[in-house]
Amino acid sequence: MIEGSIVAIVTPMSEDGSIDYGAFDRLLEWHIVSGTDAIVVVGTTGESATLTAEEHCDLVGHCVQTVNKRIPVIAGTGSNSTQEALFFTQSAKEHGADACLLVTPYYNRPTQEGLFRHFKTLADSVDIPQILYNVPGRTACDIQDETVERLADCKNIVALKDATGDVKRGLDLIKRCDGRITIYSGEDANSLSLMLGGAKGSISVTANVAPELMSQMCKLAIAGNQQAATELDQKLLLLHRGLFVEANPIPVKWALTEMGMINAGIRLPLTELDREYHIQVRDALHYAEVGLAAVA
Numbered sequence: 001m002i003e004g005s006i007v008a009i010v011t012p013m014s015e016d017g018s019i020d021y022g023a024f025d026r027l028l029e030w031h032i033v034s035g036t037d038a039i040v041v042v043g044t045t046g047e048s049a050t051l052t053a054e055e056h057c058d059l060v061g062h063c064v065q066t067v068n069k070r071i072p073v074i075a076g077t078g079s080n081s082t083q084e085a086l087f088f089t090q091s092a093k094e095h096g097a098d099a100c101l102l103v104t105p106y107y108n109r110p111t112q113e114g115l116f117r118h119f120k121t122l123a124d125s126v127d128i129p130q131i132l133y134n135v136p137g138r139t140a141c142d143i144q145d146e147t148v149e150r151l152a153d154c155k156n157i158v159a160l161k162d163a164t165g166d167v168k169r170g171l172d173l174i175k176r177c178d179g180r181i182t183i184y185s186g187e188d189a190n191s192l193s194l195m196l197g198g199a200k201g202s203i204s205v206t207a208n209v210a211p212e213l214m215s216q217m218c219k220l221a222i223a224g225n226q227q228a229a230t231e232l233d234q235k236l237l238l239l240h241r242g243l244f245v246e247a248n249p250i251p252v253k254w255a256l257t258e259m260g261m262i263n264a265g266i267r268l269p270l271t272e273l274d275r276e277y278h279i280q281v282r283d284a285l286h287y288a289e290v291g292l293a294a295v296a
Contacts, residue, residue: 001129001158001182002072002099003200003222004037005214007207008045010249010256011059013265019055021062023262027208028066030261035215036071036207039063040101043076044138045205045249050267056088061095078103078133082118089126099129101161101203106139112147123156130156135163135186145173152180161186161203167193174198188240192233195221206239208252209259210290235288242284245277255281259290 009031012023031039041063042048042056051059060075067073075092077100079085089100105118123130132151136142142164151157160177162170163186170190174183174197183199185191191202200222207214213236220229243251247270254273256262258281264272273281 001200002038002074003218004202005035005207005211005218006038006040006074006184006201006203007031007036007211007214008040008043008203008205010208010253010262011042011046011051012256012262013047013267014263015265017265017267019059020263020265024059024062025066027256027261028063031207031211032067032070034211036211037201037215037218038072038074038098039067040074040076040203043101043203044103044135045208045252046076047249047267047270048076050270053087057091057095060092060097064096072098074099074101074131076101076103078105080105080108082121085118085122086125089122089128089130093126093128097128099131099158100126101131101133103133103135104139104141104143106141109141112144115141115143116147116150119151119157120154123151123154127156129158131159131161131184132157133161133163133186135161137163137165145169145176148173148181149176152177157181159184159200162194162199163187165190170194170199171197188236188243192217192221192229196224196226196229205243205248205252206236209243209255209285210236210239210288213288213290238284238287239290242277242281245280246273251277251281254278255285258282258285 012020075097077088134143159182161184185194185202188206217232257264
């Protein structure tokens with residue numbers, strides 16, 4: 001299974017909101033040479049909520065083709081509609097993605113039995129490695145640990161991205177699922193603690209702007225080198241905080257624009273980062289010694 005720093009990559013856009021494939025390709029190449037271990041395309045950070053179905057599928061295919069098996073590509077394919085999630089998951093398989101990331105169904109607030117049936121249907125229907133994604137702060141839907149345990153033995157379900165923000169719960173889930181499914185951190189501020197406790201990587205927003213540091217920190221943490229991993233994580237700490245001063249991906253897209261990596265394009269209802277946070281995010285970049293030439 002995939003281990004290490006897994007970037008939840010942004011979807012670069014022109015100022016008119018159209019996808020900037022040239023900038024996207026440059027980001028992919030940067031991540032590959034910087035040691036990023038895998039790419040999550042069209043996840044939350046990739047603004048999947050505002051992409052059309054055609055754009056969604058095309059971007060997965062484009063990413064797979066550009067990466068060309070140099071590192072794994074994980075496609076975000078979750079939906080609050082089981083049929084739509086099936087469509088995106090099957091499409092990702094056909095486009096050659098290595099795995100899929102499936103967020104819990106948002107807005108309609110299913111029961112735990114409904115969540116079990118939703119994910120089991122996807123696992124039984126599409127033969128591709130599937131990573132569950134629990135982020136109740138965004139979805140108003142929390143897949144309970146007992147339900148995860150029920151799903152852990154399902155064919156094709158291989159991992160879970162834990163973005164609950166509860167380190168104790170995450171560590172408990174690692175113990176519960178040991179040897180059955182892999183646990184990844186889905187919250188940058190908690191990634192070090194979870195990896196030292198047995199998680200196998202971080203599906204990261206911070207990696208968008210600090211791919212090399214995140215890659216090094218993850219490798220050290222997974223290896224159990226607490227002191228060295230902590231030293232690197234301290235350099236990233238202000239980014240872990242600053243990239244969430246407004247809803248993701250608003251701050252990280254602004255940071256990448258400051259670094260000269262992408263244009264200042266984002267789709268409504270998201271807007272550009274409020275000016276009151278510019279200094280905070282810029283200082284976080286400086287503190288991590290990331291993109292200094294671009295933001296000096």
